[in-house]
Amino acid sequence: MKSGKFWAWVVFGIGTAYFFIPLLATFEFSLRMRRGVHSFDAYQVVLGDPRFQATFLYSVVAAIFTIILGVLIVVPAAYWIRLRLPQIRPVVEFITLLPLVIPAIVIVFGYIRMYGSNSPLPFLASDLGASALLVIGYATLALPYMYRAVDTGLRTIDVRTLTEAAQILGAGWGTIITRVILPNVLIAVLSGAFLTFAIVIGEFTMASLLNRPAFGPYLQNIGANRAYEPAALAIIAFAITWGCMSLIQILSRFAPKSANRPN
């Protein structure tokens, strides 16, 4: 037993080192911009760059719209499948996994062909249209994470009985979704939302090929032309992702506790 515990710690130590050493090395390198001393100059340069601010803001706004679109599509769909169409769940799960299998570049080339300026739906004819198309593409990329998060949340409540209880009390579908179902899967929805946020902030392929001023292409551009700033940006991107994960953890403490599964 003791020996088992020892090896478990060894494996944990190796895993931690494998993950943290490159991160620490990147962080240490990002501090070397000023010769001979460690400083946060690279961070100052990056954060002070107007292109950083503009692209980051663009990506944040795109992420927010992606989350709204994802919630609007996924929550009613996952709810309805659990309530009325459980037999098609495997099919829907397979469909939601497709974005993990089909490369983003394939999807974006499809978009360009389908929605070019000469097509019946010329999304790419205007900046707004192209940005809308980017948000739709991001919602597709985030689908596996958003669907799974929401579906897991729905699994923790008795969807059918709660729906029927609300219906018999006079509630319509809108009230049921907004006042009964959504509040009880809110933490799951937020988990999906933060994962979506993390994906959108670093995404390069779609933004680049649709020629959008997003944070991903900016990261790539800086990485190709500068020495220390890309390391600082990598650490900033990590901090944003971890911040999102921490928020999921913090918010999950406020999740409504199920009547049938008391904590």
Add this chain to the structure above:
Amino acid sequence: MADPFLSIQHVRKSFGATTVVEDFNLDVEPGEFVSFLGPSGCGKTTVLRMVAGFEEPSAGRIVVGGKDITRLKPNQRNVGMVFQAYALFPNLTVAQNIAFGLKVGGMPKADADRRVAEMLDIIKLPQMADRYPYQLSGGQQQRIALARAIAPKPKLLLLDEPLSALDAKVRVSLREEIRSIQKKLGITTIFVTHDQEEALSISDRIAVMYGGRAEQVGTPFEIYNRPATKFVANFVGTLNVLEGKVTDAASGKVQVNAQEVSLKGKLNGSKSGDTLSLALRPEAISLGRQPGHDTSLSGEIAEVHFLGSVIRVRVGIGGKTVSLDTFNNSTTPPPVVGDKADISFSSGDMLVLH
């Protein structure tokens, strides 16, 4: 007689090729408490769900207060329902749960608050308003569910096995509380259960269901003492069933294990030579010949179980055994297995099962 408040007329429900409810008919008077009693899969919950609007009948119609509600959506029926799994909204407090139907119905906040307080008083949980469902016991949750169901003053209250998830002691106290609240409010109620004791103890009438049909509808007294079918007789209470052969149909003579029993007036339609199933409740039988009992049968003590205040005795008669209970008497020793014994009963208590 006044028009029934709830009328379920020739209702049938099929799922694909399977028919789960077949030609179900029931009239319920205003303020009446009717139980649907039957084994799992008999269709009792399906009938209740059709009344609630969660299932649509394949045929037939459902009328409440003179209005056909067969095709109405559940949220248009003004029916209250309590579920087996409580179904309280986990994100809402007790008060918010009770107020849910009132808010949906557009009641002003002050009136809704007053009604919530009134409901909490009725279920004797006024101090629980700000608790969340997970902070309550099963019995408390089900009382809140009851309060939530009756708060909007529904025309009809449906209870779908509301006591099944509770422990025995809470079940007994809660069923009495449900009945008392129902009487106080005078609300017409349908109660689904598979527990005969529950149904017998709190119902005005019981519909015993089997195979998607109502086998018998009657008061608990009628159902227990005059079961209309073999299924009802077997399902409700304990029953001793003996085989008998009609020896003289005209004079009602039946032979049971080579002993004659007179069942005059009960053999409607039977001919001499027919084999019958004869049933007796344990409480109708005495050990030994007793005054007032006109019939006796001889047998042998097969089993004796001492249960404290009661001794349960099983007497072998032919190939069958008959159960009966006798009160424990400290001066009389219990019967001994293997001894010869007579049992006696009134022939009027013997049921002929068809």
